Amino acid sequence: MSYLADNNEGVQHLLLGNEAIARGALEAGVKVATGYPGTPSSEIMESLSKVAHGRNMYVEWSINEKLAMEVAAAGSFARLRSMCVMKQNGVNVGSDFLLHLALTGTREGMVIIACEDPGAHSSINEGEARMFAGMLEIPLLEPGDFQELKDMVKWAFDLSEEIRNLVMVRSVTRLSHGSGNVKFGKLPEIDTNVDAGFQCDGFILDPDKGAMISMPVNHFHGRLQEKLKKAREIFEDCLFNTYNGVEKPELLIITSSACNLYCKEAIALLGVEDRVGLLKLGTTWPLPPELIKKNLSRTDNIFIVEEVLPIMEGNIKVLAAEMAPEIGVKNFYGKNAGNLPTSGELNPDLVLDALKTILSVEYEDMPESYKKKAQAVALTGAPNRELTFCPGCPHRASFWSIHGALKLDGRKGFVCGDIGCYGLGVLPTGFSTIKALHAMGSGIGVASGFGKLRQFGMDQAVVAVCGDSTFFHAGINGLLNAVHHSSDVTFIVLDNGGTAMTGFQPHPGLTVNAMGDEVPGLDIAAICGSLGIRVEIGDPFDLKGTQETLTELIQDKKGVKVLILRKNCALSPERKNKKDYEMHIDEGICLGENCGCNRLCTRIFRCPGLVWDQERKTSRIDEAICAGCGVCVDICPAEAIKKKEAA
Amino acid sequence: MGNSPLPKEPYNIIITGVGGQGNVLLSKLLGNMLTRRGYIITIGETFGATQRGGSVMSHLRVSARSSWSPLIPKGRAHMVIALEPTEGIRVLANYGNPQVKILSNTRAIHPVGVIAGELQYPSIEEIRKSAHELASEVWFIDATDEALRLDNPVLGNTIMLGAFAGLNMLPLEKEDFREVILEMMPEDKLDINLKAYELGAEMLNRAVSGTA
Structure with missing residues (x-):
């Protein structure tokens, strides 16, 4: 949106989550932004590309995510804040480079944004980039609402510069493709006199002036772990880790990301605010041990809510085991205990169901009589809608x-x-x-x-x-x-x-x-x-x-x-809403069921613009849907489908 | 900006339809109009592959107090706006309750399973009956048919928005609509959208006084 680069500090806008991420990067003064398109991440780079020239930035859709990471790293090495954006699969693609980059470290702040797709709405896997943060030994930040998407992305650049390494920010479909009100911060001045350069002639181990090389590996691996330790110390006082609830609740929920909003909803609907405390973690790797200890000490019953795999759950349990002599043994609820599924997306209902069982409270989503009626109506009232290529595709x-x-x-x-x-x-x-x-x-x-x-x-x-x-x-x-x-x-x-x-x-x-x-x-x-x-x-x-x-x-x-x-896509700017042909069916020729074609056009070809008229028993063009591509003319053996050039 | 009291806190709206009908745009227009009145809005969308002829849903939470989950819990919708009638029924069956209301377009978009003869698409009379069974108040308008007369079926979503504004459940003002359109679209789209918005309100009045 046009106002994304306005310098209007304090103003609130309803932003798509991905726009909030883009605004955070702009407020951080990002100079180099790269990525490869992938749902649910694409709008971040699209937002930045629209303001690139005005903000003196370089924005690139690279040919793949590994290239995107390499190009962004060059920016960081040359003293420019840089960012790299992708969906979950992209982190896999670039992980070979990242394993080396984590060792050489970065110079000016570099942030990688991984937008994941729990439930695989627009993916054919629901793999998690969070595992990579552990493997790469880099910090992982998980914003828990729309305002935090902006604020935490901005902060991620500061953190990257403080520890001189890459920082990963993880979003999910429900945040990236959700919208919420976001209060804008200040935009930095547009810097047109940037003095970029790659200093590489200093002593080889000098992080500011040496070459960016991961050898000797032993030295750099040790240095990487020192950086991670520093991040962990910073996380102890991080304002993005918040606790809401009574001092000593009966149950402590620990959550992150979109699940934070599901937990909040479930607690409110069950009316259990006085029984449940909610610890929302924004810094989920490495976990800050003192903060975890303080919160685990509130109660003996801990419920961990996250998507998709129990990764945070495992990390918290390790800390809890180490701290057991001090804080006692805890009862854990979560994915391993079977309270929540370990595949697919969570939602308020799944959290609500689990919470209701753990706390033994009653809750009815809809009255039993209504539910019966609803099930009966759904059976015949709403035929299933299978995915299909668009008309004109x-x-x-x-x-x-x-x-x-x-x-x-x-x-x-x-x-x-x-x-x-x-x-x-x-x-x-x-x-x-x-x-x-x-x-x-x-x-x-x-x-x-x-x-x-x-x-x-x-x-x-x-x-x-x-x-x-x-x-x-x-x-x-x-x-x-x-x-x-x-x-x-x-x-x-x-x-x-x-x-x-x-x-x-x-x-x-x-x-x-x-x-x-x-x-x-x-x-x-x-x-x-x-x-x-x-x-x-x-x-x-x-x-x-x-x-x-x-x-x-x-x-x-x-x-x-x-x-x-x-042939260009039917939704492309060149073809969208432009019909090549006006289509119609000659009802005198279409014999319908009696043709012997076995309704080839509607039963097999299945274009949404070509429908079956149940009353007339012939095929019919739906003019609100047909894209006028004319292909179906060649499908009909009886030549009943007619096209004429559109005006 | 002072908030008028909401019928419910938060007030939960589900906008539903089929990919390509402008579902996402409608939720943004509505969300931006209400943001201008000082409300805190949370919207959850499913788009991506689901746009390819699949069902699309936008969950919109309107609150005077805070942001909420981008997904509305089962059985908790207060208002359903359906750009496609059977999608409205699908949403009612999952998110409805005895108090829920529905405003629905009448124009059917047949799923490919229906086109292929594998599934049955209910008649509009059956759809109306289902809606009355599950909702406390029901309004049907011929939004797409009217939009086709304006030469652009996708204006059906603006007509539906105008109709929803005409229900006077939320403080939706025409001047806000105008400002939001100017913010989100090229200026030459303003007049036709304003016309569609007004048509929606008129059609709603006819539906209320008529048989719906």
Whole structure:
């Protein structure tokens, strides 16, 4: 939003959690911000990219998270506050670099923001970056509400400079994609005379003037642990660790992140404010032992509430065991004791249920008679809504052709894929064509392996799909591996002109960068062509042509063949709300159930813009939903679907 | 800014619909309008993959005192605003209670399972009956049909907002709507949105005096 870079200290705005994080970075005077798009993190970098020029910043959508971390680290080494933003998977991607960076340390403040997705709303895993903070031996901060998202990100830069190392801030979907009122702090002056430089000619062990090298490892590992110890001391008095409740409660809840708000809600709904104390930790690694001791001493009953794995729970129990001679043995409730699930997202209801059992209090979410009625109504009143490609999506057309070509080939071929909208190719909307789905770039990687199994008698056709942004992120490595080893694979790049799933962020294939500047675009076809392999380019909306090309490529069993299917996403700025065609169904021609096509268009093709009219017993275009792409014309064997150029 | 008393503290609204209907924008507009009146707002959204034809829900908490969980507990909604009628029923079944109220659009968006003939989509009469069974007060308006007459179906969400304002449950002022639109959208979208907002209030009045 435009006011994100306004210098209006003290004013309150309703901010998306990710905007609050961006504002915190701006208040900290961040100079270099990098990242790779991924839900639920993308709006942080988008907010910063809009104000980059005005605030004299460098903002980059890097090709992957490891690169993003490396670019951000260069900023820190050159005396510029820097930040690196990603979803949980990104920390895995960059972890190799981070393991070294933690040892060399940083100079100007460097903060890594990991936005995680408990419950996997927009992910195909719910892995946790929190584990990495332990493995890397760096501090972990977890804001517990919207104001803290801003305030703690700002503070993270100070902490990083105090200990001269990377600091990780963790958000989750419910904070990043929630909104709350945030009171703005002061923005620093825009510094146009920055004197950046990398001093590296001093004594090798000098943290300010030496080289950034992790050898001798023993020395630097010891220094890293000293830094962590310093962070732990700072955390003892950190104002982001708060206690609310009576002095000696019957039960102490220890929580962090979005769970803080669920606990607050559950305590209020049960009306147990006089029985339960709430310790909200903002600094969850390393835990400050004195603060923990003081709070554990309040009661013998401790309930730990966190997402997703019991990580904080384990760390608290270690401290409690060490302190037992002083504070006594505690009863623990939490994930290990089975009060809360160890997979999936938490919510106020799960916390409420656990708390009600622990405290033996009564609570009814809805009256029993209402619940019965609600269940009966839900059974028929709200049909399930399966995910689907959008109307006008090029992926539906691409998978239609891929599915058709594999059927024609007849060798029980399959598709390996990865993350992106096209991952929905596992569902009926993509004709259930994708049969192996893993990390970014894994489609071509796994396919590269399948394509080498001919010697063991495997004769199935092997197809890999990957998006244009994914091609640069990690797909290109798999492609090089497959080409070098002459793996028999048909590799399809579904090029929809941007990082579509997360909101059209630019990638190296485009001629614009995050800040809107013109940059050289890299041509995927030319890159593939330079490998000496066959490369075809097609339009996914040309169903006949695409199927013919694909059939030929799949049956050509020599090495890697590439097909680039180019069509912009239906939601892209170029295509959104612009119909190419006005569609209609000639009801005189559509015979409905009597046609013999078995309702191919609605039963199989399943575009949301093409619906079944239960009264007339024919197909019908829903004009509020149809995107006017015209593809369905070629689906109908009776030629009942008609298009005319849109005005 | 003095706060008018809320019907409940916090007042819990769930806005629901299908990806692409402008659910998230509607929750932001409403949240920003109420922020201008001095309330503390917390919104929880689910978007991302769920936008691809899936159900979308925004949980909006309005409080004079503090922020709350971005997820409303089961059975605790006070008001449901449904951009798609069966999504409203789905929310009532999970978050409803004998006092809950619902304002719903009439325009159906068929799930692919219905398009494919695997699932049944209830008739509008059945949907109305379900809503009356689960809610204490029910209003249906043809927001998308009216928006199509304005040549842009996505304006259905502004019409719904105007209709909700017309219910006078919360201090929603047209001047706040105007300011918020100017903050969030290009200026050339103002007039058509103001028109849609006013239409919503008028349609609501007709619905109240009519058969809903």
